[in-house]
Amino acid sequence: MSDALAYLVKARPDAVSHYFAFLKQCGTHLDPKTRNLISVITKVDAQTPRGFRQYLNRALREGCTPMEVLDALLMAFPTLGLAKIVWAVDQILEMGIPEFDPAALHGQTEWRDVGEFKSLKDGEVRRTEAHGRGLFLYRQGRTVTVYDSRCPHQGTDMPELALKGQTLTCPKHDWAFDAHTGQCIKTGNSPLKRLASKVVKGRVLAQW
Structure with missing residues (x-):
């Protein structure tokens, strides 16, 4: 959650609570992995580093593989464009997640x-x-x-x-x-x- 949203939750809980209630209902018929993959793409589109990292980790915890993350990014090319996909990959590389290493992606663990x-x-x-x-x-x-x-x-x-x-x-x-x-x-x-x-x-x- 951004600092601005955290502020609004405290300052105007009467109004903002409806927004979060709406978000909770969205995606209730999707499995957790798919729901979090979609959230990853929305964070790439908005280019919010903290949100992207948070939802990427959630997707991985729900069983999403690094290859599935890359597939989702590449399939979203028509709406994201190359620049945002490159931005997302830069974020992944900065996070230093070993499972995204090219050798690990192809099952070459040791x-x-x-x-x-x-x-x-x-x-x-x-x-x-x-x-x-x-x-x-x-x-x-x-x-x-x-x-x-x-x-x-x-x-x-x-x-x-x-x-x-x-x-x-x-x-x-x-x-x-x-x-x-x-x-x-x-x-x-x-x-x-x-x-x-x-x-x-x-x-x-x-x-x-």
Whole structure:
């Protein structure tokens, strides 16, 4: 929501509430993935970066694949034009979403070394950077769970300071997560992205 709309909600709730009620009713017969893809296109048309990032993340959370996002953008070419599609792709590249990497788009994932197993204490949660990607690692016994460090809300990369005990709190909108399970425990309703992981010869490997 823009600052202006947030202001109007507070200043004139009697009037603006009708607008939001109308929006809630729109798209009720569409599946969540389709509804959010349409919202992505409307944000591209309006060229609103914050709204675009928010709805792109929602579409991905609802199961939309990066290829489906690109298809939606390209199919909207008659109304968007090339300039707005390029603007949208620039936004995606700035967000640094690994799944949009050309190799990942074509299913070319790989196991990557993200750290030494014995350096993690049992029960410890640690943030690390590996291959250009921020990660949170949680060790439990002989297993290590690996989470993407980006908040599922708007893709904010959560820093080391976001971790307090076993709770991760995004500094942007205060979404909080249980660092052990990845579940959102405050403000939001979407979990952290979990990556496939394993321990091989004393090294922690994650797949993307």
